[in-house]
Amino acid sequence: MGSITFSHVYKHYKGESRPAVNDFHLSIEEGEFLVLVGPSGCGKSTTLRMLAGLEDITEGDLYIDEKFVNYVSPKDRDIAMVFQNYALYPNLTVFENIALGLKLRKTAKHDIELRVNRVAKILEISHLLERKPSQLSGGQKQRVALGRAIAREPQVFLMDEPLSNLDAKLRAQTRAEIIKLQSDLKRTMVYVTHDQVEAMTMGTRIVVMKDGVIQQVAPPRQLYDEPANLFVAGFIGSPQMNFLEGSLVREDGRYYFLNKRMKLLVPERHYEHFAVKTASLRNCVLGVRPEHVWLKRENEEKDEPEDGFVRCVVEMTEVTGADSYVYVKLGEKTVIGRTEPETMYEKEEKLLIGFNMNKVHFFDEQSGVSLAAGGEEG
Amino acid sequence: MIRRLRRVTPFQVILVTVFTALAAFMSLPIIFILNHAFKPQNELFLFPPRFLVQNPTLRNFESLILHASNATVPFTRYLFNSLIVAGLTLGTVIIVSTMAGYVLAKYQFHFKQLILSLITLSLMFAPETVGIPRYLIISGLGINNTYFGHILPALASPIAVFMLVGFISQIPGELLEAAKMDGASHFGIFTKMVLPLSVPAIATISIFTFQGVWGDVETSTLFMQEETMRTLAFYVNSLLSGLQNSVSGQNVAAAAGLLMFLPNLIIFLLFQRRVLETMVHSGIK
Ligand SMILES: Nc1ncnc2c1ncn2[C@@H]1O[C@H](COP(=O)(O)OP(=O)(O)OP(=O)(O)O)[C@@H](O)[C@H]1O
Ligand SMILES: [Mg+2]
Numbered sequence: 088m089g090s091i092t093f094s095h096v097y098k099h100y101k102g103e104s105r106p107a108v109n110d111f112h113l114s115i116e117e118g119e120f121l122v123l124v125g126p127s128g129c130g131k132s133t134t135l136r137m138l139a140g141l142e143d144i145t146e147g148d149l150y151i152d153e154k155f156v157n158y159v160s161p162k163d164r165d166i167a168m169v170f171q172n173y174a175l176y177p178n179l180t181v182f183e184n185i186a187l188g189l190k191l192r193k194t195a196k197h198d199i200e201l202r203v204n205r206v207a208k209i210l211e212i213s214h215l216l217e218r219k220p221s222q223l224s225g226g227q228k229q230r231v232a233l234g235r236a237i238a239r240e241p242q243v244f245l246m247d248e249p250l251s252n253l254d255a256k257l258r259a260q261t262r263a264e265i266i267k268l269q270s271d272l273k274r275t276m277v278y279v280t281h282d283q284v285e286a287m288t289m290g291t292r293i294v295v296m297k298d299g300v301i302q303q304v305a306p307p308r309q310l311y312d313e314p315a316n317l318f319v320a321g322f323i324g325s326p327q328m329n330f331l332e333g334s335l336v337r338e339d340g341r342y343y344f345l346n347k348r349m350k351l352l353v354p355e356r357h358y359e360h361f362a363v364k365t366a367s368l369r370n371c372v373l374g375v376r377p378e379h380v381w382l383k384r385e386n387e388e389k390d391e392p393e394d395g396f397v398r399c400v401v402e403m404t405e406v407t408g409a410d411s412y413v414y415v416k417l418g419e420k421t422v423i424g425r426t427e428p429e430t431m432y433e434k435e436e437k438l439l440i441g442f443n444m445n446k447v448h449f450f451d452e453q454s455g456v457s458l459a460a461g462g463e464e465g
Numbered sequence: 466m467i468r469r470l471r472r473v474t475p476f477q478v479i480l481v482t483v484f485t486a487l488a489a490f491m492s493l494p495i496i497f498i499l500n501h502a503f504k505p506q507n508e509l510f511l512f513p514p515r516f517l518v519q520n521p522t523l524r525n526f527e528s529l530i531l532h533a534s535n536a537t538v539p540f541t542r543y544l545f546n547s548l549i550v551a552g553l554t555l556g557t558v559i560i561v562s563t564m565a566g567y568v569l570a571k572y573q574f575h576f577k578q579l580i581l582s583l584i585t586l587s588l589m590f591a592p593e594t595v596g597i598p599r600y601l602i603i604s605g606l607g608i609n610n611t612y613f614g615h616i617l618p619a620l621a622s623p624i625a626v627f628m629l630v631g632f633i634s635q636i637p638g639e640l641l642e643a644a645k646m647d648g649a650s651h652f653g654i655f656t657k658m659v660l661p662l663s664v665p666a667i668a669t670i671s672i673f674t675f676q677g678v679w680g681d682v683e684t685s686t687l688f689m690q691e692e693t694m695r696t697l698a699f700y701v702n703s704l705l706s707g708l709q710n711s712v713s714g715q716n717v718a719a720a721a722g723l724l725m726f727l728p729n730l731i732i733f734l735l736f737q738r739r740v741l742e743t744m745v746h747s748g749i750k
Contacts, residue, residue, distance in 0.1 A: 139642075139646060140646075141642050141645070161642075161645050162647070162648040166646065167646060168642075168643070172637065174639035174642070176640065176643070176657075177640075177662065178658075187649075187657075188646075188648055191647055191648035191649055192648050235647070239647070
């Protein structure tokens, strides 16, 4: 119960030239915590609203539990949704807000009371049941909105940026609660956010979208370690992955990444991908995350930096507490590297920079597709 | 900080003074009507006239009742007609206008813009210009001398629909969608969400709809040939015009004037409270 299948779903809003959702093709297993993430306007809400039945599907089929539901009305889909601005009924008390869905489904009165009280206890809002929404704080409203969804015990939960109106501390706390709630209830959850940290911490699988198109679907770890293209690589991870343009050249059976400033030996495990993507080798992009950047002070005695290291200049340092990030200038390009918080570099200080070549990624510059990604030539 | 907020600026003093004076000036007619009805004959003709009554008396009302009991149709019949007509009109206008307002504000359908434009357009017609077509419709339908004939012309209230469309479009769409997901039908959303949330707007349209109907003379004059179907407003109006030059009629007129005015005041006070209350407690920001 609670599995969902999108089969080549499109959404065209009237008067818009571009589809808001473009060929959304995905199966969601029952009990899965799926997160939709992407920049503003990429079609996350639209996808969610089509799943809820609040928006017509222009093209394609939608199945819930193998049942074709394109034309099934929202109330018959056994789905509950939490809206970004909570959408609590202002004219009803908290109790009535939570109870309304049950009442409309003709649940017996004592049963309603039982369920509302149980939900209120889980969410610690029992003392608020008689209040009106206008008398609640943002966090409390959020809980009531969650309670309203839970009380109905639907097969599928939908949440559209439910935490975006909360402050950082409350957001982290509620995030943990939602994760716990989902694992307790074991219901399918589709969760929309534009916050990649939220996506990475909550989802069992993450869908990254851009301009209505799915960029990659993967578990958080895989999304981080094996981004399918430049967009995903840049979107997931904070601070961003560093990108350097260049080309891959072959010398004596070995590949080197080459640009104006550096020549880096590429480990062998990449070679099999290069063999099938020869067209991409001339113009490619090297991606390296800040934690895979090595920075060190220059050894005064040597004239030439050791292999794999080049000179750079510190631009600024950002201390976040646990780590510090050093922004260095490599020619025109700014590269971010993570260092121990204890090592302090001066502004304008000259350093040596190198990359952990076992952890770098290569992308086709034109299409942005990862060279490690399977499939046909980009 | 609080101190600074509390400090009264000269501007505020001027503002409060001006508005108080304005409010006092606006309430003069009301005070006059209230006092006038209780003035004995000699005070009614006092020159220069006085606002406040000196020796209040109920004689004027006695005269009114006496006068009315001599008429062909009893006074109570007019009153009954007025109450029925005002009540039914108010109810039906609210039902029709809120439904129309909800649909026009929250649903997409063909010719919606055209309908909205027509409603806006009809706001611009002076009532006199539609008098003849209205007469043709009423007599064509054969509903002269029926309560329906009273209600129908008032039923289509473009200003009420117009106001409600504006008000209901302010209700967040998510709220109605949440209700939809909770399992409410279209009608359920209308009765459980839209109606309660529109109470301030409904109160407002109730006030002016009631005033319009209660004071309406035209319908009784044009469409009701039978005296038994005419309303209190018509009776008072003809009473006043008949008494215009008679000295003895002035006291009857004063009492009748108050009688016509009171329900308006009551309705206004009743609904005005609701307007404020709902705005405070609804949580709509
Ligand atoms: N009712 C509508 N009519 C026309 N276009 C719309 C409508 N709703 C959304 N769009 C367009 O569809 C695209 C996707 O919108 P959507 O709301 O799904 O974005 P989103 O990913 O949820 O963004 P956000 O993170 O800002 O909420 C946007 O370009 C938007 O302008
Ligand atoms: Mg959105």
